[in-house]
Amino acid sequence: MNAQELLQLADDELVLGWRNSEWTGIAPFLEEDVAFSSIAQTEIGHARAWYELAAKELGTDADALAFDRAPEEYLCAPLVEMRMVDDWARTIARHWLYETADCIRIQVLLNSIDREIAGLAEKIDREEAYHRMHAEMWAERLHDEPRFREAVDELWPYALGLLPEEQRPLFCQAFERDEGAAVERGDHTESLLPLWEEMTMVRRSVPGASW
Amino acid sequence: MNEAEFAAYVQNGGQIEAGDAMPEDYRKALVKFIEMHGNSELMGVLPEREWILRAPTLQRKLALTSKVQDEVGHAQLIYRVVEDLGKPREACLDDLVAGKTKFHNVFHYPTKTWGDVGVIAWLVDAAAIISQKALLKCSYAPYARIMKKICWEESFHILHGRDVILTMMNGTDEQRELVQEALNRWWGPLMQFHGNPIAAQDDPMYRWRIKSQANEEARQQFLDGYVPQIWELGLTVPDPKLEQGKDGVWSYSEPDWDELKWVVTGHGPETERRLGFRQASRDETAWVRRAVLADAA
Amino acid sequence: MIWEVFRQEREGQPFQHGGSLEAPNLVFAEAYAREFYGRRDESFALWIVPRESVEEVRDPYVADVFDRDYRRVDGYSLKVKLKEARERAGTSPAG
Numbered sequence: 001m002n003a004q005e006l007l008q009l010a011d012d013e014l015v016l017g018w019r020n021s022e023w024t025g026i027a028p029f030l031e032e033d034v035a036f037s038s039i040a041q042t043e044i045g046h047a048r049a050w051y052e053l054a055a056k057e058l059g060t061d062a063d064a065l066a067f068d069r070a071p072e073e074y075l076c077a078p079l080v081e082m083r084m085v086d087d088w089a090r091t092i093a094r095h096w097l098y099e100t101a102d103c104i105r106i107q108v109l110l111n112s113i114d115r116e117i118a119g120l121a122e123k124i125d126r127e128e129a130y131h132r133m134h135a136e137m138w139a140e141r142l143h144d145e146p147r148f149r150e151a152v153d154e155l156w157p158y159a160l161g162l163l164p165e166e167q168r169p170l171f172c173q174a175f176e177r178d179e180g181a182a183v184e185r186g187d188h189t190e191s192l193l194p195l196w197e198e199m200t201m202v203r204r205s206v207p208g209a210s211w
Numbered sequence: 212m213n214e215a216e217f218a219a220y221v222q223n224g225g226q227i228e229a230g231d232a233m234p235e236d237y238r239k240a241l242v243k244f245i246e247m248h249g250n251s252e253l254m255g256v257l258p259e260r261e262w263i264l265r266a267p268t269l270q271r272k273l274a275l276t277s278k279v280q281d282e283v284g285h286a287q288l289i290y291r292v293v294e295d296l297g298k299p300r301e302a303c304l305d306d307l308v309a310g311k312t313k314f315h316n317v318f319h320y321p322t323k324t325w326g327d328v329g330v331i332a333w334l335v336d337a338a339a340i341i342s343q344k345a346l347l348k349c350s351y352a353p354y355a356r357i358m359k360k361i362c363w364e365e366s367f368h369i370l371h372g373r374d375v376i377l378t379m380m381n382g383t384d385e386q387r388e389l390v391q392e393a394l395n396r397w398w399g400p401l402m403q404f405h406g407n408p409i410a411a412q413d414d415p416m417y418r419w420r421i422k423s424q425a426n427e428e429a430r431q432q433f434l435d436g437y438v439p440q441i442w443e444l445g446l447t448v449p450d451p452k453l454e455q456g457k458d459g460v461w462s463y464s465e466p467d468w469d470e471l472k473w474v475v476t477g478h479g480p481e482t483e484r485r486l487g488f489r490q491a492s493r494d495e496t497a498w499v500r501r502a503v504l505a506d507a508a
Numbered sequence: 509m510i511w512e513v514f515r516q517e518r519e520g521q522p523f524q525h526g527g528s529l530e531a532p533n534l535v536f537a538e539a540y541a542r543e544f545y546g547r548r549d550e551s552f553a554l555w556i557v558p559r560e561s562v563e564e565v566r567d568p569y570v571a572d573v574f575d576r577d578y579r580r581v582d583g584y585s586l587k588v589k590l591k592e593a594r595e596r597a598g599t600s601p602a603g
Contacts, residue, residue: 021263021272024279027254027494029500030300031285031529031540037280040542041273048269065266086495130542137535141503201324203267206385210378211269211325232568284544291510291528300530357527364548503532 001109001117003057004075007065008185009105010050012162013077014066015192016098017043018199022085039095039131046124053116067203071188071196078183079158081191092142095153096135097159100174103132104167157183221350221420228352229295237419238433241351242296242310244421249289250307250314257324257485259331267325274371278332281364288357303396308490310477315339317400319479326393329379332372334397334437340365340406341432345424373440380444382432387445394441395449402450402463403471405429435460511537514543514555514563523555 020040027033051062058065079098084090085096106128109121160168160182172179203211212220212236227233252467259279266272290300306312317335322328343362349355379386406426416422434453438461452464474482511531514523520540526545529539545551578582594600 021260021276023258024263024276024537025253025283026489026496028496029504029530030283030290031531031544033283034280034547035286035539035543037276037283041276041280044269044272044276048273051269066269067267086492088496089497090478093559130539134539137539141532141536145498145502147498198264201260202265205325206383209267209382209386211271211375211382228566286528287529287544291530295528306577360527503536504530 001112001114002070003054006050006054008058008075010047010054010065011074011082013043013047013050015074015076015195016080017041017047017078018096018195019084020091020095021139022083023091025084028088035134035149036046039134042127042131046127049120049124053112053120067098067200071193074188074192074196075185076188076192077158077162077185078187078189079155079162081189081195082158083191087151089142089145089147090151090186092135092138093148093155094159095131096139097152097155098162099128099131101159101162101167101171103128104174108167161185218418222418224420225350226352226355227350236415238296240415240419240421241354242293242298244376244416245289245296245351246293246298246303246306247313247315247364248304249286249293251318252286252289253307254314254318254485254489255285256282257322257488258318258481259328262322262325262328265325271375275328278368278371281368285357285364288360289354292351292353292357292422304493305490308486309484310446310482313475313477316471316474316479318395318485319474319482320400321481322398323396324389326379326391326395327388327397329375329390330397331392332368333376334372334401334441335404336365336368336372336395337437338382338401338429338433340369340404341429341436344356345422346430348419348420348423366404367434371462373408376444380446391446394446399467399470400474402430402466403468405433407466407468417420431461434463437460509533509537510559511541512557512559513541513545514526514557516552516553517551519552521552523553526554528559 017040019083020036020043023033024040025033026039027036047066048062049066055061055065066083079094082090084094103125106121106125109117110125112118112121139148156177157180160179161184163171168179168182212232214236217234221227221237227237254502256279259275259282263272263275263279263442266275290303293303294300303312307314317331317338322331340362343358347355347360347362349358376390379390406428408425411417411425414422434455438448438453438455450464452462454463455461473479475482477486509530510528512528513526515526516523522525529537529540529544531540534556541554541556545554591600
């Protein structure tokens, strides 16, 4: 796996973690607020771990990779860029789809010939078990909610686009759904630029400073 | 026990549990006090959560998310205590957004820079912890018990705050200026935070041993602990009258008690916007609570 | 639904009440209990119980009107008898 592939993973986790932390303080109820915030934190922690691996190869550091690139240099998928607060149905739909996709790609990484990658994938997989449990819990609870099902339908093509083509059949199997067309990585959505501006505003205010 | 006997019982260190008989005035005073605390934890989240998104390093992003998460958790613990005293959480939230109940002055003010993030975690949390430590001795045992967990979690927040400040103070001139400027804005609200001095015998919260520390005592403790920390970094406190007497007592310019009253009665610079924001989020997620919590009641 | 959470601080220690939370069922209650009482690795194990399953007994009175000093350590006074027994056996301690 090369640095670009590592950055893709890291960018997905960072941007999704960023989007999920938009719910901190305003989740539907307090107990869930605390739980969902942990999930956001874990995602950012995983992003950090992938950035650190990529940083070694690229001769820089994790924060520089996370914050000092131009928006067009990010390799995240459109699925994670979308702003979904205050829509809990869409948020959980994305959470459920993403965790399942992430699980599939992590399983592949567990078998990586690169021991560092395999080792990191194993650690991440352990933590992701809780995320999957949480997503399943909510998917089951909202199963009969029309707005949840609509959100899953809407986000399905984006979720497909998260994974490389060879991993998509397994993903479809998990949901017992036909594949259909995917929204591929490549072009960023218009949500990314405002996100990047807010995410980097403090850092850009005093370039090169320690915080 | 009649009311006088009850007052004597709690003043002597007697503890009350959720199921115990208690005078109606005691129960009302408890609900009012504890509810305001819950409201404050919940409203305190709003000025800080924006900065999670803007945190300039991954570590700061994680630390700030964790801090805010703790505060939401504290709100949960506190509202559960209020609910067990007879007022459901949704009723508390209804009254909060309607402006019928209060929350601490500091959470009515805007945050403008990353300097605020440091100052809030370092000094505002410190002021809050002083009050919270005193509540460990509250006569109402369920509340005293959650204060233990709250105080433990708050100790991490102060460390985070101090780390943020020290890093900036060791950084560039611009960063040092951010800290000083934030301190200049927050000093007034900080000095008002513990409330105007009231004689213990006039304060029902003492009679019932809900509070066990005088407002002025808390303020003096804050100044004792934190003015030296501020000065040793080369920062200035925007109060020319601030000084410590030979007897150890701090003297300072009289805080603006009118401002305090005006702010906590719902007229702070950010009050309306934040309450509106809270209500809007509640409205958008009401269906979730119905789907998840209501039918299980 | 309200759930009570008991936590074991370290292996082998008694479970102590940690707090309560609201959740629609055990799956949610477990997720939240883990968060509230385990996210800082501060609990070795948790018990999660619906509040309605907890029976509280205030003032656990059994009987205390008649003297029952046979149930208490200070209900036994052995000094005098021990002294007498040692003297009989000639094994009184020196001094």
